[in-house]
Amino acid sequence: MSSDASARLDALRERIDQLDCDILHLISERAQCAQEVAEVKLAEDPATLFYRPEREAQVLRRIMAMNKGPLSDEEMARLFREVMSACLALEQPVKVAYLGPEGTFTQQAALKHFGESAVSLPMAAIDEVFREVEAGAVHYGVVPVENSTEGVVNHTLDTFLESSIHICGEVVLRIHHHLLVGENTRRDKISRIYSHPQSFAQCRKWLDAHYPHAERVAVASNAEASRLVKTEWHSAAIAGDMAGKLYGLEVIADKVEDRPDNSTRFLIIGNRDAPLSGSDKTSLVVAMRNQPGALHDLLEPFHRHQIDMTRLETRPSRSGVWNYVFFIDFVGHHEEPRVAAMLDEVRLRAADLKVLGSYPQGVL
Numbered sequence: 001m002s003s004d005a006s007a008r009l010d011a012l013r014e015r016i017d018q019l020d021c022d023i024l025h026l027i028s029e030r031a032q033c034a035q036e037v038a039e040v041k042l043a044e045d046p047a048t049l050f051y052r053p054e055r056e057a058q059v060l061r062r063i064m065a066m067n068k069g070p071l072s073d074e075e076m077a078r079l080f081r082e083v084m085s086a087c088l089a090l091e092q093p094v095k096v097a098y099l100g101p102e103g104t105f106t107q108q109a110a111l112k113h114f115g116e117s118a119v120s121l122p123m124a125a126i127d128e129v130f131r132e133v134e135a136g137a138v139h140y141g142v143v144p145v146e147n148s149t150e151g152v153v154n155h156t157l158d159t160f161l162e163s164s165i166h167i168c169g170e171v172v173l174r175i176h177h178h179l180l181v182g183e184n185t186r187r188d189k190i191s192r193i194y195s196h197p198q199s200f201a202q203c204r205k206w207l208d209a210h211y212p213h214a215e216r217v218a219v220a221s222n223a224e225a226s227r228l229v230k231t232e233w234h235s236a237a238i239a240g241d242m243a244g245k246l247y248g249l250e251v252i253a254d255k256v257e258d259r260p261d262n263s264t265r266f267l268i269i270g271n272r273d274a275p276l277s278g279s280d281k282t283s284l285v286v287a288m289r290n291q292p293g294a295l296h297d298l299l300e301p302f303h304r305h306q307i308d309m310t311r312l313e314t315r316p317s318r319s320g321v322w323n324y325v326f327f328i329d330f331v332g333h334h335e336e337p338r339v340a341a342m343l344d345e346v347r348l349r350a351a352d353l354k355v356l357g358s359y360p361q362g363v364l
């Protein structure tokens with residue numbers, strides 16, 4: 001290296017050392033503020049929840065709005081996500097149950113939403129996640145609710161019908177699937193592929209084109225698929241990064257999902273509603289009587305109050321009273337007067353109406 005370049009490098013590194021020192025002090029000062037916030041919250045209410053979804057969403061949105069680069073808004077928000085996660089852990093580490101096992105996309109969604117300092121616990125089934133939250137064994141739960149390619153996760157919606165749980169957040173994850181093998185796999189002899197049925201469905205065309213003769217074996221999770229591959233020389237798995245890393249598998253074809261925009265939406269469930277964050281969504285379940293015009297009656301107030309509906313799902317009723325059950329997501333918070341007025345009208349027309357929760361729109 002020339003002496004000029006070497007001198008420049010030294011100067012830049014000295015500057016970086018100084019900046020790191022400043023960042024360190026600023027992060028520590030921020031963490032102290034968070035500790036004081038905890039004291040204020042406790043003094044107000046001994047049963048307080050330290051985690052505040054609406055405030056976290058506001059912090060991240062503000063950071064993204066202020067960011068001028070060179071790091072992207074998403075990258076900057078991801079860094080601040082971790083700073084907040086660590087600050088919250090000083091107040092109280094947040095405990096989160098997710099649909100396991102370890103290595104699932106739901107775990108990845110939990111990490112994306114709560115950061116690395118959260119304590120996350122894998123559950124074997126969606127109802128178990130609900131139960132843990134209801135019982136107060138964890139603060140929050142994370143469950144998948146819809147995939148852009150494969151549609152809704154019916155089991156999650158059905159569980160809401162029988163639960164008093166609130167939705168207090170959403171997180172959307174881009175889903176990339178890879179074809180993975182173990183160190184003993186004979187790559188030219190792959191005759192069996194393991195994966196979760198949803199993942200098979202999301203990679204159907206790719207598999208038809210590249211492995212038309214391999215047997216497709218559906219298993220309970222992509223993590224389980226990855227585990228099985230370790231023990232067989234003629235098998236591969238379709239799974240995501242986390243599951244592959246967990247079992248030390250190697251990617252032999254990456255991003256094999258049929259649609260490049262393949263993404264899954266997850267819900268954060270808890271025992272309390274989230275206050276207004278300024279950019280919110282609401283989820284409802286509505287039962288209508290079995291009579292002509294019922295769907296029109298339900299939708300008309302949304303139209304008149306100009307409320308933006310983002311999803312409408314119909315599920316078969318599980319009791320005689322609820323003939324039609326509709327799950328509806330829309331933009332707005334139930335505390336906004338315009339939304340409250342619309343809800344009052346729908347309530348009069350419906351056999352039953354339950355607000356599952358108003359929550360900040362996914363930021364990351």
Ligand SMILES: C=C(O[C@@H]1C=C(C(=O)O)C=C[C@H]1O)C(=O)O
Nearest residue numbers: 034037051052055056084087088
């Ligand atoms: C510091 C607070 O508590 C938690 C930590 C936050 C943060 O680090 O910015 C934000 C919201 C809370 O989850 C707060 O409520 O302001």
